[in-house]
Amino acid sequence: MNIILLLGTLLVAALAAGHLANRFGVPHVVAYIIVGLIFGESGLQIFSGPILDAFSPVVYVALAMIGFMVGGELKHDVFKKYGAQFVGILFCEGLFAMALVSGLVWLWTDNPAVAILLGALSSATAPAATVDVLWEYRARGPLTTTILAIVALDDALSLCLYGFAFAFAEMSLTGVADFSSMLLGPLVEIFSSLALGCAVGFSLDMGLKFMRQEDDSLLLNLGGIFLGAGLAVYFGLSLIMVAMAIGVWLTNSHPHRNEKSFEAIKKFAPPIYTVFFVLVGARLRIDLLPQMGVIGLLYILGRTSGKWSGAYWGARLSSSPAVVRKYLGLALFSQAGVALGLALDIFQHFSQYGVAGHELGGIILNVIAATTVIVQIIGPPAVKTAIKMAGEIPETAR
Amino acid sequence: MRGKLIKDLRPYETASLVTEKAELVTILREFINNPSLHHVCVVNEDGKLLGLINRKRLFKTVFSHHVAPDTMINKLLLFHDAQTSGDIMLTHILTATEDDSIDDVIRLMIEHNIRELPIIGPKGKVIGFLTVLIIMQAWLREQEGR
Secondary structure, three states: OOHHHHHHHHHHHHHHHHHHHHHOOOOHHHHHHHHHHHHOOOOOOOOOHHHHHHOHHHHHHHHHHHHHHHHHHOOHHHHHHHHHHHHHHHHHHHHHHHHHHHHHHHHHHOOHHHHHHHHHHHOOOOHHHHHHHHHHOOOOOHHHHHHHHHHHHHHHHHHHHHHHHHHHHHHHHHOOOOHHHHHHHHHHHHHHHHHHHHHHHHHHHHHHOOOOOHHHHHHHHHHHHHHHHHHHHHHOOOHHHHHHHHHHHHHHHOHHHHHHHHHHHHHHOHHHHHHHHHHHHHHOOHHHHHHHHHHHHHHHHHHHHHHHHHHHHHHHHOOOOHHHHHHOHHHHOOOOHHHHHHHHHHHHHHHHHHHHHHHHHHHHHHHHHHHHHHHHHHHHHHHHHHHHHOOOOOHHHO | OOOOEHHHHOOOEOOEEEEOOOEHHHHHHHHHHOOOOOEEEEEOOOOEEEEEEEHHHHHHHHOHHHOOOOOOHHHHHHHHHOOEHHHHOEOOOOOEEOOOEHHHHHHHHHHOOOOEEEEEOHHHEEEEEEEHHHHHHHHHHHHHHO
């Protein structure tokens, strides 16, 4: 099958599956993964082998867009207003989840690289599925505000943790053993990525000042993001962190003017994201799931208990209201785009390190894809339970 | 209109002023009591302009749960959590002074797709709003006077 025909088929199938899933209250991302599963390596095998590899640039583009949009959320105004109030909760829920997942997976697999990577990925929360529920029930109150602030900021924390975990895992796989390199390597990579992203963001911001037509702005935005992503790949830096830094620069330098940049990328993104999620499903190996079942269970156990306890202690430290302390953790279970994106990034990157790297990438991708299906299904009802128990669903919306 | 200044177009549209601490209901009443009003000016104690609130922004804030959930979260958070005018005012705003040239202001209004512009006097105080209607009325008078 030629690639254009395959691409058309996948997009139409994903659209139909998405609508079908909607009717049963299942998030779109789950439907896209299932479409990938049907067409991919564990299904009809139409979308497999060299064809999957040919779609690698789509993964880079999707990762760059995800990073850019996450960066766009890191607005100075949000930090100024909510930063001090929510920073404790943010770090506790993210780091507790990472620590528990890493610890449990390390104990079971004795593989520090797999453990730390899965730990870093566990800290991300999917905003869309969470906000959908808050909006559906017109929730209002301190818990709802806290949920919104945390889901806006915690993907950025996840990307930072991922930056460290990625460099650490790479060094452990390539045999660098001394402690100073393990500490210095990730720091150099993260700061270089942020510096490159800021430089590209600054140039993009300068250029956008002269754009009068929307089409020109879209071209320049895409050009800037792709340029940043391409340079990151060329210099061996973190593509997603470079893109995040571009987003942070744009959203803070001229917030009002550059808001259009994020809206333009958002409009452009759906087909890219859809293919991207289908790719995740296509890479999913059903035959490996029984072997990875325990890791998946440990991941879900560590993540949910880490998020819950972290949110509790973070809220306690920051003297948040009782409803936030008690129920916030319940509302942070969903995971989707960022975790899947990073998992696919790991798969593509680590596959170059021979059998061990390929195996590591396979484990991460399979665990994240399979657990995403589960937490995307249990996540939204958990959010509803949290806001209901907190008394933040108005009578009229029940 | 060549060579003319903004002050040649007086009188301007009257500006409605509220403080940073004004509740959303107060702003809503300003709009309801004055149906031709498109913007409310948010000013500090000295009357200096801090920001603007338009009808669309207030509408989105009051009905925040109808704003698409896939909108950027920082925006949703702003609409959801807003309580006073200071929370929702637009701070990156375009203004003009009475000594600016009309041609420059017309270009600015067309380029940014805006239909009224606050005119700022000494110490950043709002004198009034220059609207597209005021400019077109002046243009018509000029044409008819030839």
